[in-house]
Amino acid sequence: MSGEATGAMLSTPVYAPEVSILASGRRLLVVQDAGVEEAARLHGQLSADGQAVELIALRGEAPWAGGQRGCGSTDLLEVRLLTLLSSAPVGTRLYVCGDETFAWRIYRLARNSGLLAEEIELVKAGSQRELYCVHCATMQTIGRETETTCCHCGVQLLVREHFSRRLGAYMGVCINPDQPYAENKA
Amino acid sequence: MNGLLDVRVAAVRQLTPLVREFTLEAEHGALPGFSAGSHVVVHMPAPGRTLRNAYSLLGDPAEAQRYRIAVRLQEDSRGGSRFMHEQVNEGDRLQLSPPANLFGLHSEARHHLLIAGGIGITPFLAQIAELERRGASFALHYACRGGLTDAYRGELAGRLGARFAAYDASAGERLDLAALLRSQPLATHVYVCGPQRLIDGVRSVAASLGWPQGRVHWEAFAAAAPGEPFVAELAASGRRLEVPADLSLLEALEQADVAVPSLCRGGVCGQCATRYSSGAVEHRDSFLAEAERAWQLMPCVSRGCAGSTLVLDL
Numbered sequence: 001m002s003g004e005a006t007g008a009m010l011s012t013p014v015y016a017p018e019v020s021i022l023a024s025g026r027r028l029l030v031v032q033d034a035g036v037e038e039a040a041r042l043h044g045q046l047s048a049d050g051q052a053v054e055l056i057a058l059r060g061e062a063p064w065a066g067g068q069r070g071c072g073s074t075d076l077l078e079v080r081l082l083t084l085l086s087s088a089p090v091g092t093r094l095y096v097c098g099d100e101t102f103a104w105r106i107y108r109l110a111r112n113s114g115l116l117a118e119e120i121e122l123v124k125a126g127s128q129r130e131l132y133c134v135h136c137a138t139m140q141t142i143g144r145e146t147e148t149t150c151c152h153c154g155v156q157l158l159v160r161e162h163f164s165r166r167l168g169a170y171m172g173v174c175i176n177p178d179q180p181y182a183e184n185k186a
Numbered sequence: 187m188n189g190l191l192d193v194r195v196a197a198v199r200q201l202t203p204l205v206r207e208f209t210l211e212a213e214h215g216a217l218p219g220f221s222a223g224s225h226v227v228v229h230m231p232a233p234g235r236t237l238r239n240a241y242s243l244l245g246d247p248a249e250a251q252r253y254r255i256a257v258r259l260q261e262d263s264r265g266g267s268r269f270m271h272e273q274v275n276e277g278d279r280l281q282l283s284p285p286a287n288l289f290g291l292h293s294e295a296r297h298h299l300l301i302a303g304g305i306g307i308t309p310f311l312a313q314i315a316e317l318e319r320r321g322a323s324f325a326l327h328y329a330c331r332g333g334l335t336d337a338y339r340g341e342l343a344g345r346l347g348a349r350f351a352a353y354d355a356s357a358g359e360r361l362d363l364a365a366l367l368r369s370q371p372l373a374t375h376v377y378v379c380g381p382q383r384l385i386d387g388v389r390s391v392a393a394s395l396g397w398p399q400g401r402v403h404w405e406a407f408a409a410a411a412p413g414e415p416f417v418a419e420l421a422a423s424g425r426r427l428e429v430p431a432d433l434s435l436l437e438a439l440e441q442a443d444v445a446v447p448s449l450c451r452g453g454v455c456g457q458c459a460t461r462y463s464s465g466a467v468e469h470r471d472s473f474l475a476e477a478e479r480a481w482q483l484m485p486c487v488s489r490g491c492a493g494s495t496l497v498l499d500l
Contacts, residue, residue: 025396090370091396114296114373118398 012161013100015124019045025091027053028084030077030106032098034070035060038125039097046095056080058102078109085113093119099126101141104168117165130169131159135180139169147175154182190229190281191217196252198276201337205305206271207244210253213279219250220285222316223309223405226253227283227451230269235441239266240451242308242379242405243285246315253282256337258305264412264432286449289405291316295375298324301361301388303380304335309405310379311338314346328352329361329384363391377403406452406472413468414492420444420500421463435485435496444500446485453487460485465496 019042021027027046031039034057043064046053055062058077059070071077085092094115096106103122110120131142138152146159150172156179157172164171174180192213199207211217220243230237241255257270274280289309291298298317300310310326317324326346330336332354342350353361367376367388376397378388385404392402418427418435429438436458439446449457453471459482468491471484490496 022396024394085372088372089368090372090374090401091368092372093396114294114371116398116400118400 009161009163011163011165013122013163013165015122019095019121019123021046021049022091022093023049025093026088027051027093027095028081028088029053029055029095029097030081031055031057031060031062031096032102032125033058033060034062034065034068036097036125038123040064042095042097042123054084056084058098074105078106081106081109082113085110085115093121095121095123097123097125100124100129101168102126102128104130104165107165108168130167131157131172132164132167132169133157133172135174139167148172149182155180156183189284191226191284193217193253193280193282195274195276195278195280198274201256202334204259204334205256205337206259207254207256207337208270208274210255210280210282211251217250217253218284220247220253220312221287221290222247222312223289223291224285224287224312225289225309225450226255226285227448228255228266228270229281229283230266230274231280232265232269232273235437237264237266237269238437238440238451239270242289242312244308244311247312248315248319253285256305256308258335288450288455289377289379289403291377292375292403294373296323296373297371297375298322299366299370299374299376300324300326301329301363301366301376301378301380301384302326303329303378303384304331305337306378306380306384306405307338307342308379310377313377314342325349325351327361327366329380330354332356363387364395367392367395367397375401375403377405379405382406406454411470411487413489416490416492416494416496418465418490418496418498421497422500426495429489434487435483435489439485439500446500448486451486453484456484458484458486461499463497463499466491466494467496 055065055068056077057070062068094110096103107120127144128141131140133150135155136153140151142148148157150157156175158175160171160173162171193210194213195208196211197209201207225240225242227238227240243253244256245254257267259271260267291313302310307328339352353359378385389402412432415431416429418429427438427442429435436446436448446458449455454473456473461482467483468489469479470487474482
């Protein structure tokens, strides 16, 4: 069975090549890996006008930000971000750089803290992303592949471009209606 | 008839020399419930024509047996507010459109910043009743003129304490919008109701401080401004209507018994958008996109131009 690549949909995230930067307001930058080129470039854009950028990194080292190091764990990163957001005024913008698994996790946390979608900008770096099996509701991490097998129910899945912002995941649906179960079950 | 509510004026209170409050009860049956921020359009049987003005319901939405509205006498009244002030007494009968809400509270807000200017206080009276019931976080800032347009000020100060601030322009007090909007916590939504100048001020200061449009909610309290007289023609029947300077196109259509659905009567909701096929238009709404204006107009505020016949698809 070959899965045809599905076309982009309205729900498919589009990552703008350039972030938009407001003249005023507080700037928070959350990066998954301070060592990647995208993170350095984004920090450069955000600090080009001399305004302060508050940085939180998960891993890596940021020579472009005084050698700041990653905090090492996602839990710790989220606590730091929540602390910053709890004292941030309206007008704050959040910039996130990382793969889609990371970026959308941070996105959901920020939305739950009261930021609107238009106050968050995501810059994609890396190809890891989340897939949600619509048959057994299991989430698994995948890469660029357009078909895979559900790690829980074993159904062969087509990776649709339909994306849930609430779950931060693409939807995986049974690729073969004649075999809506795992192969080895027969 | 035609979906209007028949009401009786149960009480009239003069709150300030410029502001009168009316309590309205159903003539028969019960009044429909309403949500905080709703308005009704009052149909006033003035001699020679029916006047229609939109007023916010200011009572507690939990007590919908009676509606309360407050009317500020406009110096340049086109008749509506003067009629309410001079002609309407206890026991009189009026007709209302059912309540509609174009100024509701945002469900995702965790702090509600309410900014009222003068008679723009009215929708917030219903909203603070709702917010207090929900135990929600809010603050009300009231720009007014002491003794003239400061209705409910004393009552609000006592009821809300530190959550209330009034700025009396006649005492030289000013609401500093930049200072207020600069320090609001995330998840705040701001709501403004009052004169156009205040609404424009809040919107522009908010934008300059990085507030996205989704956090800024506003309701204009202005009736259609007068303009030049012009002629409108109805394409279906060929009828020609002379629209005088002090009447909006919507009002002229209503007087001619041409039904056009409307809600806000202030150029914001889009309900009355009407197609036209030719004629020069002075667009005054805040709803239609530039491209839509080539073939649609909002007759509640927009007008044809003098010397050109506006042909409507009606």
